[in-house]
Amino acid sequence: MTTARAHTNIALIKYWGKKDPDLMLPYTSSLSMTLADYYTETSVHFDASLDADQFYLDGRQTPAAKVSAFLDLVRQQAGRQEFATVTSANHVPTTAGLASSASAYAALALAASTAAGMELSATELSRLARRGSGSASRSIAGGFVIWHRGHDDATSYAEPVATQPTIPIRMVVVLVNGGQKAVSSRAGMQNTVATSPFYSSFVTSNEAAIAPMQTALANNDFTMIGELAEASSYQMHATMLAAKPALSYFEPKTITALQHVQQLRQAGIPAYATMDAGPNVKILTLAPFVDRIVSTLRQDFKTVTVTQPGPAATLID
Numbered sequence: 001m002t003t004a005r006a007h008t009n010i011a012l013i014k015y016w017g018k019k020d021p022d023l024m025l026p027y028t029s030s031l032s033m034t035l036a037d038y039y040t041e042t043s044v045h046f047d048a049s050l051d052a053d054q055f056y057l058d059g060r061q062t063p064a065a066k067v068s069a070f071l072d073l074v075r076q077q078a079g080r081q082e083f084a085t086v087t088s089a090n091h092v093p094t095t096a097g098l099a100s101s102a103s104a105y106a107a108l109a110l111a112a113s114t115a116a117g118m119e120l121s122a123t124e125l126s127r128l129a130r131r132g133s134g135s136a137s138r139s140i141a142g143g144f145v146i147w148h149r150g151h152d153d154a155t156s157y158a159e160p161v162a163t164q165p166t167i168p169i170r171m172v173v174v175l176v177n178g179g180q181k182a183v184s185s186r187a188g189m190q191n192t193v194a195t196s197p198f199y200s201s202f203v204t205s206n207e208a209a210i211a212p213m214q215t216a217l218a219n220n221d222f223t224m225i226g227e228l229a230e231a232s233s234y235q236m237h238a239t240m241l242a243a244k245p246a247l248s249y250f251e252p253k254t255i256t257a258l259q260h261v262q263q264l265r266q267a268g269i270p271a272y273a274t275m276d277a278g279p280n281v282k283i284l285t286l287a288p289f290v291d292r293i294v295s296t297l298r299q300d301f302k303t304v305t306v307t308q309p310g311p312a313a314t315l316i317d
């Protein structure tokens with residue numbers, strides 16, 4: 001049995017839309033922060049006596065179709081036939097309002113490829129994880145990570161940005177609603193690509209933000225990091241809102257949280273908002289300002305958590 005741990009990540013420059021849904025090639029490059037406190041641990045054991053893949057998620061037997069499709073890629077690469085038992089535990093509490101598909105497929109890619117006898121490089125692992133979920137390609141690496149959109153399977157992978165920032169960047173996660181989202185990322189992005197008249201503008205401006213973000217990270221320029229991240233998030237949501245039918249992940253309390261961020265900034269606190277395919281708000285800041293931000297948001301929200309950059313995916317036994 002092989003066990004791997006991978007941490008989830010939040011994109012600062014977003015991924016929203018696939019050019020090639022089979023190979024999971026995105027329209028834009030994206031850039032993320034891997035998170036310290038939220039991760040998935042997954043064990044894989046190939047077993048010749050099994051007649052189907054078995055999947056246990058958080059202690060419960062779970063339909064294995066998606067996991068099986070991913071294991072097929074691993075079996076194909078490794079030249080193996082056996083089915084596998086996969087046991088996975090998410091340490092990504094739904095109360096944190098964070099998605100787990102990134103950490104899930106990154107952990108599965110590392111555990112399954114190792115269990116199948118392969119020793120993939122970080123680049124190969126990222127390419128494999130990408131096939132499970134686009135954002136999982138980024139959870140193979142730690143710290144600040146760029147997923148190069150590439151133009152084929154070999155060139156679309158993630159790696160740490162060349163120069164990591166040394167300033168103490170923190171992320172305050174504000175829970176607006178921890179429930180299941182009504183529209184999955186996969187369906188939402190597909191419809192946005194197909195119907196939003198703003199989609200090509202999103203691709204152009206998002207892509208144009210990648211190099212400045214790398215520069216801002218290398219220069220420890222937190223104002224530029226925050227401004228670029230907030231802009232990418234709002235541009236992604238504006239593009240979805242223009243889709244037909246309109247796609248909005250905003251809830252009334254999302255606006256409340258975003259207003260707090262604006263007011264904090266007006267008061268001179270470095271705080272910038274980013275949102276994913278859900279109503280929760282993540283606030284980028286620096287360590288000295290965390291307490292002020294948390295106490296402000298707790299006026300209106302019960303669950304406010306804090307995290308920081310986290311490590312690369314790793315084997316744990």
Ligand code: 2P0
Pocket residue numbers: 010011013014015016024030101102132133134135136185186275276277
């Ligand atoms: C991101 N999100 O860059 C963007 C921003 C959500 C909003 O990646 O279809 O679960 O499995 O590739 O990666 C969420 O979408 O979608 C996501 P698939 P994924 O983090």
